[in-house]
Amino acid sequence: MSNLVPVNVPDIGDVSDVDVIEVLVAVGDTIAKEDALITLETDKATMDVPASEAGTIKAIHVRVGDKVSQGSLILELEASQEETPVEVEAKKPENTQTQAATNAEPAQDEIVEEYVEEAVTESEEKALVVPDIGDASDVDVIEVLVADGDQVTKDQGLIVLETDKATMEVPAPEAGTILSITVKVGDKVSQGDTIGRINSQTTVKSSVPDQPAKSASTAVSAPVVSTQAASSAKRAPVPEHPQMKKRVSGSVVHASPSVRRFARELGADLTKVSGSGPKGRVLKEDVQNYIKFELSRPKATAATGAFSTPQMPSVDHAKWGNVEEKPLSRIQKISSVNLHRNWISIPHVTQHEDADITELDEFRKSLKDEAMKDGVRLTPLAFIMKGLVHTLKAFPKFNASLANDGENLILKNYYHIGVAVETPDGLTVPVIRDVDQKGIYQLASELGEISAKAREKKLSADDMQGSSFTISSLGGIGGTAFTPIVKWPDVAILGLSRNKMQPVWNGKEFVPRLMLPMSLSYDHRVIDGADAARFVVHLSQTLNDIRRVLLK
Incomplete structure (x- = not known):
């Protein structure tokens, strides 16, 4: 007849609500007494809870993530029907007493010697x-x-x-x-x-065999003591348990409390980390290598990765009114991944400055009709690109990329400027190459051509790669300032807002001047605030007098 035995959490000291971090057995497993059942983790250590009885697991009442205290029910098992030494004593009292009284058979002495030797520590x-x-x-x-x-x-x-x-x-x-x-x-x-x-x-071995013969009660109780001692001695080699061997294969994790805490701080899933320690134990170095790998490989969505934000809860918007679900465009899906990656991996700082472009715009307007005869629409952006290259040559750190090792800066001797273009499906960033080698008319012509290709979805992959700096212009729409996101692998991006006439004090009086708001976002790992301020001041002065581009 089966005997269903409950197994509870034993005395674990003065702690309560302890986390269950591993369940080492499954329903149907046959276990021996003192085999590890679950692993608990406190602030100080991890500990295995051993089985109080041998038998077959029939039901498990805890899972990973639960909290337990002393006396909490862990599982139920069907106890083995083996006779214990106490039962032998109850069934055969006369034989036991006779053997103990005579103490004449060597076999009995050998049994006593064996058990006492294992029990003494x-x-x-x-x-x-x-x-x-x-x-x-x-x-x-x-x-x-x-x-x-x-x-x-x-x-x-x-x-x-x-x-x-x-x-x-x-x-x-x-x-x-x-x-x-x-x-x-x-x-x-x-x-x-x-x-x-x-x-x-x-x-250690005991010297009991050399002592006088034992009484009947001693001879009977010796095997009971030995069983307890053998069970206690068995606690140490827990890894020999079949469920522990399963842990080595990767289904359950071996790791110290400090490594688990380190992994939690970094957001690393230990079940995905390959352990290099003894018997597959996960070390701190394994967690570090896993994080480096996760950061280096491309992600499928914007919300994945070691440093992803918690998943947003699902909301049923329809319960508040009529809704319509519209899929994102392919460009929006790709942009969401790149923008999210750039925002969380690049420490952004934005420097704002206004540039006086009064004379620049008057010069542009004086050339407007002449340019139209050549089929060129002369926009302020072509002049700004020439002024930008002039400033990039003065501050080469802004025309660079941070190497993957994070310890070197790749300075570029070319000036390929990415320009954000709005399309019905979202923003794209085609690249105008060798801006330093082209005149205003040619730049204006290429800007018109590449913008048309973007809107017609005819841009190639090569058209959008290889930039050394990027411009995002919202001047045709409006706004006073914004914070553009740096487009990796660039280290800076220039945002342009809508220019407007405003009074400027010239030392004697207020005069109307056409001012262009500029917003420079930069990678703070490469560029500090002082350099960024000098950069935008230099660019502002260049645009104030575009003739400066002729000086170098």
């Missing part, structure tokens, strides 16, 4: 020292993983050290009870330094 207080950590010394202690009184297993992390090259855990040399930890976060240690003391326990 010795405690020894030992110092915990920093092991060989290479040629590093005075290494920072960045985390203490245990506290006084904690029970630890062999190789469990005690403290975490950080050098210039790596982060490493100092493991427990053997299982036992932590008596004291003498270091704290911020201390510096070297190889051989004492970091605390441990009360270790070692199983």
